[in-house]
Amino acid sequence: MARQLSIVDVETFEELVEVAGFLSRERRSPRRGVGVLTTSGGASIMTADQLEARGLALPRLSASTGRALAALLPEYAVTRDNPVDVTAGLSEALFEQVLATVVGDERIDTVLTAVTGARGVERARNVARVAHAADKPVVVCWLGGSLTDAGISVLDTEGVACFRNPRTAALALAAARDFAAAQSAWARRNARWAALERARLRPPAARPGPLSYAEAAALARRAGIPLAPEALVATPAAAARAARRLGFPVVLKVVARDLPHKTEAGALALNLRTADEVSRAAGRLLTTARRYRAEGLLVQPMVDGVEVLVGVTRDPTFGPLLVVGAGGVQAELLGDTTARPLPVTRGEILAMLREVRSLGVLRGFRGAPAADVPALVAAIAGVARLAGALGERLQALDVNPIVVGARGRGAWAVDLLLETRPVAVR
Missing domain, CATH: 3.40.50.261 (Succinyl-CoA synthetase domains)
Structure with a gap:
């Protein structure tokens, strides 16, 4: 930075x-x-x-x-x-x-x-x-x-x-x-930032705070963030039907605004390979969901690849910061991240990926294939674009993780949290 x-x-x-x-x-x-x-x-x-x-x-x-x-x-x-x-x-x-x-x-x-x-x-x-x-x-x-x-x-x-x-x-x-x-680069960035803010995305929530998953996902798609194929369901039977349509194996997640850490809450079931497994897991998770005023269960196909944390936080000095680091459960364990003030160029996104030591696996490691870095860069650019379009309304954006497949297989955001803040009327 x-x-x-x-x-x-x-x-x-x-x-x-x-x-x-x-x-x-x-x-x-x-x-x-x-x-x-x-x-x-x-x-x-x-x-x-x-x-x-x-x-x-x-x-x-x-x-x-x-x-x-x-x-x-x-x-x-x-x-x-x-x-x-x-x-x-x-x-x-x-x-x-x-x-x-x-x-x-x-x-x-x-x-x-x-x-x-x-x-x-x-x-x-x-x-x-x-x-x-x-x-x-x-x-x-x-x-x-x-x-x-x-x-x-x-x-x-x-x-x-x-x-x-x-x-x-x-x-x-x-x-x-x-x-x-730097001054010349910032002038170009500010022009791009102004263009993003002119195409502002207005969050649908009437009050500031965490958006529902459906609201956040709709904004993310409009900004070009590649979300994994998914279905939001409310019953075990609907979960099983969605799993058949999406293809096994699948993951089930409880979706709730006040449930940021699903693993610790027992609100996650991975690698479900049959409709029966999905139905039983959905029944358990729906019991958990009642404690969190959940929106429902999210069904997604299991996505293999390198997990990358991407987020935006608002710093009191630097404004919105793009954060990139090791993703999934490693995010808090390793704390291996880097940050840049927004807006950023694609070249700067690539530089950020090189700075995160644990993301060296993106280049291939011990026989594992190299990851689809261009797709990851495009996904991160989408996160930055969403932050710019939300402008002053954005408080925090957490896409953890983006799962990056082998070269040519793409990158998919499999979880998403978006929080807005009050903005004074000018």
Whole structure:
């Protein structure tokens, strides 16, 4: 969830202050790549390593930039490509020209100059002059401890971002890139979310709270959630007829709004293979059903496959969260789940499935076939679609489990709970 929202992970208070300060001032982000100008071979290597570790490219400079640098730099300059290492002996006036040349390269959209030593105020003013004239971010990593305080003070006054080590500089640039990508993605998500809310599904219940199974199932089907074939019955004879129609073996479940955990309540009968077994089990379950003001018995064919928990809960900070994890009785036992704020893309749904360790079985395990992951992704997208269509009325949605068959066999929701909440009239 933190990755989806582009929350930046820092390790020290100093990183928190420097990265947050940079993001508050600079919203342009490195997309094509970063150009690096240094006065030290060691600083050059450390800076390049930190940038590349965070996925920030250091593209080769253009031929025209290379020719311009060749005309400016003395023979002792170590490198004339990215990163450009001019050594510590370059004059301040020449350093400013080299920096402006690197900034002008069309292959890069951010420049990081990593400098060392105590060349304080004059260098800081020169860097600030180039930064103010540039159409791209120019940031500084100044290595030298307290010897650099005067120069850093000038950069702060001029509004030029300055970091005291390459790691923090790279962290800040990567954060700017990720934040820009997240903002763009959220704009697209919000457009889809608004479209879902315009096609709002109105729950039929007059009062907020858990919907009946029939009401919840009707909404789920409209949203594209694949429910297993089923029949809601009220007598043993009707249960037996439904089982014959659906095909053996079947499962019987007591359906009641205030019965979320059927196994513990003895409200479930599995793997019934004959009409007689169904009739006897239905008689027992109907006795149990009277304690829960049940709607009736649900008859479904037994569905084999990997059980996956999918749900939506309303978080006071993040709003509706899509939750995916190990399903069935393993849901509470393992607690192996992951979550994302809605809306989500299908690519993000796939990423969520990879994050749940116990769902590695979807890829096939010890001779078991790979599961129908595309069907599962489509089913989860249906859950997200239902949440969007219900909008502010949704309190919680629990589809546990969705049973995923082998590849090509589909995925089926075999249980469903849907709870609404009161919404103020605007």
